[in-house]
Amino acid sequence: MAVRRHIGYWLVELDRLITARFDEDLAAGELSRRHWQILHSLSDGPQQASALYTALDTFLADSAEWDAELASVVAKGLVVDESGTLSLTDAGRAAHDQAWRRIGARRRQMTDGITDEQFAETMRVLEKMAVNMAGAEAVR
Numbered sequence: 001m002a003v004r005r006h007i008g009y010w011l012v013e014l015d016r017l018i019t020a021r022f023d024e025d026l027a028a029g030e031l032s033r034r035h036w037q038i039l040h041s042l043s044d045g046p047q048q049a050s051a052l053y054t055a056l057d058t059f060l061a062d063s064a065e066w067d068a069e070l071a072s073v074v075a076k077g078l079v080v081d082e083s084g085t086l087s088l089t090d091a092g093r094a095a096h097d098q099a100w101r102r103i104g105a106r107r108r109q110m111t112d113g114i115t116d117e118q119f120a121e122t123m124r125v126l127e128k129m130a131v132n133m134a135g136a137e138a139v140r
Helices: 007-027 033-042 049-059 063-075 090-110 116-134
Strands: 079-082 085-088
Touching: 007 033, 007 090, 033 049, 033 063, 033 079, 033 085, 033 090, 049 063, 049 085, 063 079, 085 090
Parallel strands: none
Antiparallel strands: 079 085
8 A cells, every 4th residue: 555645745855856956956057055046036136135135044044154155156256245235247147047047947847747827826825834834823
């Protein structure tokens, strides 16, 4: 008899696979996942470092990780920090665009056979579950 997997299993498994595959794709461009998040966040234009930190803090272990990752993309010449305003350099834009092509291909692979409507409904359901659990009290 096959083991029936529940939502917790599939959420953890999908997260593990997304992380592994995206890490492989980003490593091809010598980027970490945090590098990618910084570059992608800046792809629409400059942002205040504090606002970007706030937007990404869910993904960070602590502020020291932020400091290290930001210093790394600056040292690589991908991002410039001008008095707390971060923006992509030409090299940063090129690195982002190359990574975006790989990430886009991976996202298409992940959603193969899933309609736009199915994907949108999945996102709505996951968001609703997260909202429900965020305000949940202990069940007695």
